[in-house]
Amino acid sequence: MYKLNEFATHYIESKESLGFEPSDYSKFKFGLSSVGYKYGLDLWKGFHARFSDRLREYETIRVFGSPYQYLPTAAHTISNSFIAELSRTLPKTTVVEGKLNRATTYTVDYGSLTAAERMNLISSDTFNLDEEFDNSDLLIFIDDIKITGTHEKVVKKVLNSKSIQNDAIFLYHAVLVDQTVHPSFENELNYHHVKGIDELIALVNQESFAINTRFVKFTLGCDSPDFKMICNSIPYSLLQEIRQGANMNGYDKLDAFRENLEELSKLLDNELVDSYHYSKQKRQF
Numbered sequence: 001m002y003k004l005n006e007f008a009t010h011y012i013e014s015k016e017s018l019g020f021e022p023s024d025y026s027k028f029k030f031g032l033s034s035v036g037y038k039y040g041l042d043l044w045k046g047f048h049a050r051f052s053d054r055l056r057e058y059e060t061i062r063v064f065g066s067p068y069q070y071l072p073t074a075a076h077t078i079s080n081s082f083i084a085e086l087s088r089t090l091p092k093t094t095v096v097e098g099k100l101n102r103a104t105t106y107t108v109d110y111g112s113l114t115a116a117e118r119m120n121l122i123s124s125d126t127f128n129l130d131e132e133f134d135n136s137d138l139l140i141f142i143d144d145i146k147i148t149g150t151h152e153k154v155v156k157k158v159l160n161s162k163s164i165q166n167d168a169i170f171l172y173h174a175v176l177v178d179q180t181v182h183p184s185f186e187n188e189l190n191y192h193h194v195k196g197i198d199e200l201i202a203l204v205n206q207e208s209f210a211i212n213t214r215f216v217k218f219t220l221g222c223d224s225p226d227f228k229m230i231c232n233s234i235p236y237s238l239l240q241e242i243r244q245g246a247n248m249n250g251y252d253k254l255d256a257f258r259e260n261l262e263e264l265s266k267l268l269d270n271e272l273v274d275s276y277h278y279s280k281q282k283r284q285f
Contacts (some may be wrong), residue, residue: 007169020174030218032203038146039078039173048089061095063086063097065143067100069101071246083095098129098133141169141171206257220242
């Protein structure tokens, strides 16, 4: 059996004592990468302080962010920052960025689900590690928050199914310790700041904004007036990224997103420029 450990920057003992600003966390979840990079740096500092001696035992360390298809999750910015600091601090260690692939996408907001609903949803998905590595490599799995531990259980199941016995460590920005708190608390954090399109548009126009799965799903899930408002308020290049990412993630096959995605395609193909009062030439970031 492989050894498993867990480490987090913050352990949430109660909803009133987080250790971090919920508004910042909400911005991070919707694409403010500067917050994610700070989380990654803080995670590395705490992790290295505790495990520095053990880390030097490994010639190769493989770091995996949260599972995704084409569009990354917000947690990807945490893992990017963490990997950069790991590589800088341990230059003699081979650091490899791995990828956990997932096959299914869904429209339901994961953060609103109970523990049982989360497990039922994820059980219908397929996660896979499509790479081979030496059994002496250390495997690090990074996610932003652990509420019920469902994703961790799924990753462990993948490791077991492949008879992977490597040392593995699960790292988080935060772990909910108080299990009397309903899992929907995650949604409270996700939407603490970003409650609608006004906050979303303001985020997009910040320098460190980076497209992610949550942003795209939120945008495509808006009603028509709000969707048009977003399209009128964000860079043309980002609209192109939304369409490409959505198609690569299979959102064009989901009823909840199909109509807005079709409208977006028409807009980008210049069929609805006038109705959107939108012009490539006049677009200002």
